[in-house]
Amino acid sequence: MSHQVKEIIKLMEDIAxxxxxxxxxxxxxxxxxxxxxxxxxxxxxxxTDDVIQQxxxxxxxxxxSHHPVLFTTIKEINDRTLxxxxxxxxxxxxxxxxxxxxxxxxxxxxxxxxxxxLLGIQDVKPLLPSPxxxxxxxLDELFLNHGSDSSDSAVGWGSLGxxxxxxxxxxxxxxxxxxxxxxxxxxxxxxGDPARKIQIVASCAGAGGDFVEDARKAGADLFITGExxxxxxxxxxDGDMALATFGHYATEYPAILSLKRRLQNFTNILQWKxxxxxxxxxxxxxxxxxx
Ligand SMILES: [Zn+2]
Numbered sequence: 001m002s003h004q005v006k007e008i009i010k011l012m013e014d015i016a017x018x019x020x021x022x023x024x025x026x027x028x029x030x031x032x033x034x035x036x037x038x039x040x041x042x043x044x045x046x047x048t049d050d051v052i053q054q055x056x057x058x059x060x061x062x063x064x065s066h067h068p069v070l071f072t073t074i075k076e077i078n079d080r081t082l083x084x085x086x087x088x089x090x091x092x093x094x095x096x097x098x099x100x101x102x103x104x105x106x107x108x109x110x111x112x113x114x115x116x117x118l119l120g121i122q123d124v125k126p127l128l129p130s131p132x133x134x135x136x137x138x139l140d141e142l143f144l145n146h147g148s149d150s151s152d153s154a155v156g157w158g159s160l161g162x163x164x165x166x167x168x169x170x171x172x173x174x175x176x177x178x179x180x181x182x183x184x185x186x187x188x189x190x191x192g193d194p195a196r197k198i199q200i201v202a203s204c205a206g207a208g209g210d211f212v213e214d215a216r217k218a219g220a221d222l223f224i225t226g227e228x229x230x231x232x233x234x235x236x237x238d239g240d241m242a243l244a245t246f247g248h249y250a251t252e253y254p255a256i257l258s259l260k261r262r263l264q265n266f267t268n269i270l271q272w273k274x275x276x277x278x279x280x281x282x283x284x285x286x287x288x289x290x291x
Pocket of ligand 1: 067205206207248252
């Protein structure tokens with residue numbers, strides 16, 4: 001029996017409740033029909049032309065993207081603009097797009113949690129206090145018995161950024177080299193004394209420039225994120241906290257692979273005939289000339 005887009009949306013809303021999204025964000029079913037049949041779902045950070053081509057070749061019915069395929073108001077859909085031709089292509093090939101952005105950043109098991117896990121941070125807490133209940137997915141509790149999260153179930157999850165401690169203090173440079181391998185990046189930009197020992201680490205997947213000051217106030221020795229603008233970096237020069245940026249893509253892509261495994265797990269248990277694939281890794285297209 002085929003399943004419908006709306007059934008996949010229900011799973012996604014359990015994992016990343018839409019009400020967690022920032023007010024400026026644009027999440028949900030942005031292209032397509034809730035009633036459309038789904039045999040294959042593709043997970044991706046972005047809906048680029050290559051991603052659409054792959055989706056067409058692999059007969060994908062639904063794309064779940066992290067970054068919304070539509071952000072600003074548009075008044076025409078034609079092939080004179082990039083967004084217009086993207087939408088035309090998707091509609092022409094009957095491909096729906098569902099986006100879960102800042103709601104997936106904040107959610108349990110979302111981009112910020114997965115990054116913190118890869119960074120080896122323990123006793124992880126949200127960087128900012130939040131009045132929201134812990135949005136642990138009901139499906140996780142039901143099927144995967146992720147009850148181990150009970151110690152985290154205090155009010156407070158559902159905000160951007162994470163903070164915690166490394167099991168032992170390490171020299172900044174040594175730690176960054178390790179993380180560079182884990183996040184599969186060739187370079188890392190950083191500010192701070194390479195020999196300085198760090199233990200309290202704050203993190204935010206993607207563009208975390210807004211949280212530099214919060215990380216400092218929370219007592220972090222190091223703040224790790226994807227990218228920070230020059231003027232947001234300047235205060236770091238005068239303070240004690242170190243900063244490291246590994247690239248927007250590298251800090252978010254691991255969560256896409258994790259989400260794919262999680263959705264496949266859920267649907268296997270539910271005995272749905274739906275395949276989940278991820279877009280081809282295009283991280284190597286963000287290049288840096290090094291010689
Ligand atoms: Zn992002």
